[in-house]
Amino acid sequence: MPEWHSRIAALALCAVLWSCGPARKAERRTDLILWKNQAGLDEEDATREMIARFNAAQSKWRVVAQSLPQGGYDQSIVAASLADRMPCIVAVDSPMVASYAWAGHVRPLDGYVARATLDQVSRAAVGRYAGKVYAVGQFDAALAIFTRKSSLAETRTRVPTLDRPWTLIEFQTFLERLKASGRHRYPLDLATRDDKASWWTYAFSPMLQSFGGDLIDRRSMRSAEGTLNGAAARRFGSWFQALFEKGLVNRKEPDESAFVKGRAAVVYTGGWWAPDYRRYAGDDLAILPPPDFGTGVVIGGGSWQWAISKHCAHPEGAGSFINFLLQPSEVAAMSDRTGNVPVTAAGAARSRDFNPDGKSRIFYELMERFARARPATPAFAVVSNAFTFAMRDIMDGKDVADALDDAVDDIDGTIADNPALASGGGE
């Protein structure tokens, strides 16, 4: 071997040893594995940076993040829990919190996250079950009505405000005038092309609540009789059915951009679309609260939240991570980066977009005033599926009362078979 070969080899060895040096020192920290769903690129980056800041801010813990595809996320958690291979910190979609708590995948946050910190967080962003807090979100989302100011003016429609939202009649008149103008084949886009139960429940159960019904009787979480098929729910169903009958809504838009392409004049969707809509409509864009269908405006609350797994060996480490991410500066950084709504007043105040003068303040206001979490019951999967199938059938012309009665029978039947599903009691 020529001499320079061995010299390079020696150099390389030195380099390897040197580069290992600092890392080995860091091994004295305790690793905390974190699982999260794969979200958008901005959110991925923002989470990675937040974790890096946490790891740099203290020397005891090192959070190691692993992103899992959203499609199979739930199954991964269940499988990991059954195999006792749960990570320490897990992201949980808010309607699943009750199910995970009931199944024993996650543990209460009591003692790990300060009560005073949790009290700062908007109500729908806290995952409660059976009187205990199991998860807390760093951000939330808000549903709104998006339209053009010019459309409102042309149809001589009053601009609704947070304090005086549209009534059902005002909203209906607005839509029918738009239809009558002949410029829009289907004036309203309800994003019904997404046929996943998660969207249908998130988007339309708040409307049902605003009409005066609900998915289930939240006081007992035992039955949906009367709430999901009562008079208010039937009124909601008939109104919803008529939207499609009258051609005000397309049962399935060919793509997600009916509003951006000018096919629809009004769209009911989440604040995450605001950047696209601003680019499209500019100053003409109007972001409005959803209508008050009778008992006040309601929008869905609760996005992805953080929880500590049952098997976590160092829950205090996970707790300090959650405390860290609820600091106003972290809440603000996440929201400004991703467009998600900050869940604390202090976080919103520090945020560029969500402070009282920020361009996205409306979403914070909507969330703070109108967001209600989906029912915290381990039967949520059944509730959500039954509701979605009933609404899809109603959209396609099934008798409203029959569809809602069938949904109630599905829900009540499942709970009657498994009384333990209602063991957590009401909210």
Add this chain to the structure above:
Amino acid sequence: MSTASLPLSPRRRRFLPFLFGGPALLGLTLFLVLPFLMALGLTFTDQRLVSPEPGSVVGLRNYERLLSVSYLVQTPQPDAAGQPTYTRLRAITRTDPAYRGYRPLTQFYLGQRRVTILAKDPAFLQALGNTFLFALLVVPLQCALALALALLVNAGLKGQTVFRAIYFSPVVMSMVIVSVVWAFLFDKDLGLFNQALSAISFGLFKPIDWLGNSSAAMPAVVIMSAWQGAGFQMLILLAGLQGISQELYDAARIDGANPWQRFRYITLPGLRHTITFVLIVTTIAALGLFTQVDVMTGGGPRGATTTVMFEAVQRGVREENISYGATISVVYFVLITLVILLQQMLGRRRAKVV
């Protein structure tokens, strides 16, 4: 060679197939037979997918819910205007203990009397009907299409290798992607099919809401599935075609047989085993219909495109009622086994006659 005539005792010879088949049998047992037996066990319990409590044995309850069928005859009561009216069905099924848990499956009239067939799980029975309807429609269509394509790319035309690759390309595409693209093509107002049909008919054609109309949705899924899958069957049939001796065609030509006669009396008989195989494979694939429906229609509109596999996933996974999902699978397995046994029995009898 000495190894070929290795002296083996009869006992050893009996053992030999198991030795060679061992690895495959082990895999099959581990990943097919065992899970099936576990599923069979689940069907007698009320186990849920996510639950802190172990399921308890409930006997045949799952089967009873899946398969119960009943009927209800109603005589009309004239209302104020003298029109015959019937008591609302849900009002009976939700209160009368004899009909508790039943839902209407279908309805017809005998004179003035209204007869309703009820089932405890009409969605499953509808799905079962849909699945067999799908197989009935798609198998002939797909196989005929595949045969036509195979004949075309085997006819000795220019560039047939290119076309072989083109016709086969949908098979290698992911079914999810194909479904998403076809959902665009099927769109009522902007989709290619309606626009093309309306263009060639000079606007006389009224646009069909392919995936949103209960009677058009299943045919739409059939057309798309046949297009996607035909390339695979084409390849198998092509192999079969090339196995037919050219001499037979030459001899027939000398005897003055026209193209149809050559196809009818040489190609078809020569392909008999290949066609049988293709039919069986296509039927099996058709009975497992799931992806297209899940992506394109979500089982709708109003259950017009639900299939048994879709129902099993819906109940077992999405509603977390794994014991019920397992029951659907087991019942379906038994039904398919019966169909195949029947098919084989008929086939054997015909073979004897021939």
